[in-house]
Amino acid sequence: MTDTTRQKAEAALKDIEDVTAVVLPEPSSALVPLEKANKKVSAEIEKRMAEIDMENTQSIIEFGSAAQAELQVISQDMLAGVRNKDVGPAGDSLRNIVTTIRGFSISEMDMRRERSWWEKLLGRMAPAAKFMARYEDVQGQIDKITDNLLGHEHTLLKDIKSLDKLYEKTLEFYDELALYISAGEAKLAELDDTIIPAKEAEVAGAPEDQGVIKAQELRDLRAARDDLERRVHDLKLTRQVTMQSLPSIRLVQENDKSLVTKINSTLVNTVPLWETQLAQAVTIQRSAEAAKAVKSATDLTNELLTANAENLQEANRMVRKEMERGVFDIEAVKSANATLIATIEESLAIADEGKAKRAAAEEELIKMEAELKETLAAATSRGTASAHNMASSVPGG
Template identity: 50%
Template sequence: MNDIQTAPQTDPAREAAIAGLAAQIDLAEPATILRFGAATQTRAQEAANAMLEGAKNAETGEAGQSLNAMLAALRGFDVTKLGEKPGLVARLFGRAKAGVGSIVMRYETVRGQIESIGDKLDHHRTRLLEDVERLDRLYTATLEWFHALADHIAAGELALKRADTETIPALEAASTGPDPLAPQKLRDARAARDELDRRVHDLRLTRQVAMQALPSIRLIQENDKALSARIQSVLANTVPLWRQQLAQALAIHRMKEAGAAVKAATDLTNQLLTANAETLRQGNAEARTELERGVFDMDAVKRANAALVGTIEDSLRIAEQGRTARGQAVQELAMCEAEIRRALTAAKARTEPGKQ
């Protein structure tokens, strides 16, 4: 608050300036009261316009929008999810994990957007820095205006003190004299004194406005500085870090893919090795089984022997049956022959009596 305090009362230069301002006031000339501090008060309008322009500065709003757009673009391209597996919904609708080529194409698109926004932000940052310098000059001018108002107020108070202690008492003493216009002069002086008092009060109000403008200017200036610093940080740190993160994510993604390929090759090698071992074991078992077998299997020898025994037994049985059948045939043939003989004998006996 030291920069908005009035200069010390013991400053000879300021006392001389205040005395000069007070000397411009003449209660007998109302115009001097009307003009007193008018030029200084006009600075209030200039300061108000400057403050309004700073408050509604479109560059600040556009810079904030561009900064938000860049941050949204950076957040929208989340490189940390590059290696994540797609969810069920993504798999159902065919939105599977993007390959490196697709990621790079998306990056090129987003990079173009970021570079375009970055150019705008750099332009906004330049304008914001210019606004900071302009506001700094405005602050200095407002501070000078504040001190000028304080000098005018001190000069007005000095003129009021002289009016109360010198001018008006002298007119009061003269009003009782023979001059018939003395009372009117006294009344006019008192009216001028009241007008000067109101004028000093107005100057005090204007000085209060100047006092309020000073922190407001600093607040706008600090906001512009903070936004400019934020833009600088995003351009110098956030964007490069995002690109570095993308490069690292792509490298890690490629390493994962290479690791998966190596794992697949190792798994295939192990699978082939195991399959070959199993095939060798099975072939060896079959070969050794065949090698350890005899020329004939015992089961086959047993079956052949049983068949041979059966054949011999069948032959013997059939031969026995043949002998039996032949024996019976001999007897039957003998019987047949005997019957033939009897028949022939019987026929001969019947023919012989006929011859007698």
């Protein structure tokens, strides 16, 4: 909920206390006749009796209608206000808040939960990201609904005040009807007891040429009297209906008062509590994630300490072994010495073998040289003999 909405809700609390503190007066069901009324009420009844003109039928028909004029204006203003307003029921907004909060799944708060294969297949967000996105969505919905609730609250406050005025004017109309009914009954009693008997006596004592006219006046007077009686009866029925409407107005008003009180309590107390709980849920999950990160860092540190200790032990073992060794291992010296001796002996053997091969080669060379000389000498002798024979056989030689 925004700060502006919260401030407006808190500011409306005084108005709510004022309207709920209003005590509406109860209507009086008793009719006070003229002869039993006090001086002030008697004057009011006589004032309304004066509105009746028995020779004017229209005055009888309209008798008591002026009392409803102001009430009708107020009712029409309220109806005009209803037509001009375009607001939904406040109860729907309250239910929407509950639905929004309930839609905030507790399972979604577990950020450590691994995504299911179905969520991975559909490419859904990780629980942590989904949780934050869901929280932001819920917060936006709460802000929107609380703004609507604030509008309903102001509307209901206006309705309650209008109903106060309507109840007041209806009660005034109800009391006014009692005066008109008392005035009508007093007029009827006056007609029955005084005016009509006087008119009857006037008809009985009228000259013959005026008898018909006087008789017609008597009939008209009696007809007007009956009209007045019917009008008074209608006023009594109207008063009864009006008396029934007063509790209805109060019932609607009490419902509106209860609802506006509930809305204000929701805005001032419940919604901030829900937001606090949601914020705590987010903080708790963030703390869990931080603890998880700290645990991972601690585990890594412990692993590094263990690994370093093991590496140190191994390195120390190797270093100490190397430090305790001589420059040359005796086994390596023995091996090198044996190899050296074998190499020297092998060199001597190879040298002896080479010497023998060279001696044999020298003998072979001498033998080959002698053979070569013999061959060359033989070749020279054969060449000289051939040349002599060729010279002897040429003519003129």
